[in-house]
């Protein structure tokens with residue numbers, strides 16, 4: 001593949017481990033300037049150190065932000081603007097909404113949202129909107145949101161989107177991943193069709209990462225240890241994400257859900273524009289946007 005990455009600038013959320021780390025590495029190795037986001041200062045520092053050890057010429061800056069909190073996401077705009085200014089760069093060529101969590105027990109953020117809803121759905125929605133002016137400065141830009149085939153199990157319960165009355169960790173996860181595809185659809189309809197910014201949703205497949213081991217009960221860790229053994233390395237979904245960020249021929253594609261650099265059919269529930277727009281409106285309200 002032709003290198004369309006050299007000299008470009010990308011933001012990757014959840015760049016401290018798994019798919020986000022592999023994506024940041026692939027971008028840095030191909031000559032991009034990467035702004036990685038992580039929630040822990042220590043893990044950000046370690047990820048940067050490891051990336052630089054493998055590629056001393058690599059250009060990577062890490063920002064610490066807890067994406068479960070809307071105030072942290074809003075703060076990223078000026079932080080990223082300052083980083084771009086300091087490095088003599090203008091605008092962003094892409095944003096990878098990758099950070100994600102699986103929360104077995106119902107957990108609320110400090111702002112009162114259900115944790116998976118906040119990190120997996122609201123954060124990509126808000127971050128894409130907050131960084132949109134910077135993405136619009138590039139001749140063309142891409143937003144890639146890391147979804148999952150778990151979205152096939154998702155079903156928006158419009159009267160209780162955060163499942164406050166009947167929480168189930170797996171259903172909640174599937175709903176957020178359905179939200180990722182619906183967000184992508186609505187974005188392209190409302191913004192992508194009138195701008196140079198295009199959104200795609202990525203299916204990583206089953207990937208051998210630590211996601212099921214983080215703050216989960218022993219049974220979930222046991223299941224994930226067995227389940228992930230059949231998964232791929234994080235380099236595989238990273239290649240799909242980098243393709244979606246950079247491949248010129250797909251700029252006008254109507255396909256929104258992709259795996260292994262090929263479009264694939266999203267679930268029936270992810271096809272409805274009415275639901276996509278409804279979720280967009282609800283998300284705007286939840287994020288306090290006019």
Ligand SMILES: NC(=O)c1ccc[n+]([C@@H]2O[C@H](COP(=O)([O-])OP(=O)(O)OC[C@H]3O[C@@H](n4cnc5c(N)ncnc54)[C@H](OP(=O)(O)O)[C@@H]3O)[C@@H](O)[C@H]2O)c1
Pocket residue numbers: 013014015016017018019020037038039040043065066067068098099100101119146147148149203204205206207208209210211212214231
């Ligand atoms: N692994 C799979 O089989 C699979 C399949 C389908 C979809 N996915 C999706 O792929 C994405 C990446 O997951 P992964 O498997 O690579 O898991 P992972 O290794 O746990 O990576 C998740 C990343 O998100 C970060 N993160 C979590 N909560 C955050 C918060 N509140 N604020 C900021 N960053 C936060 C994590 O930070 P820390 O390093 O601090 O934990 C980490 O960098 C997720 O969206 C997940 O839903 C994964």
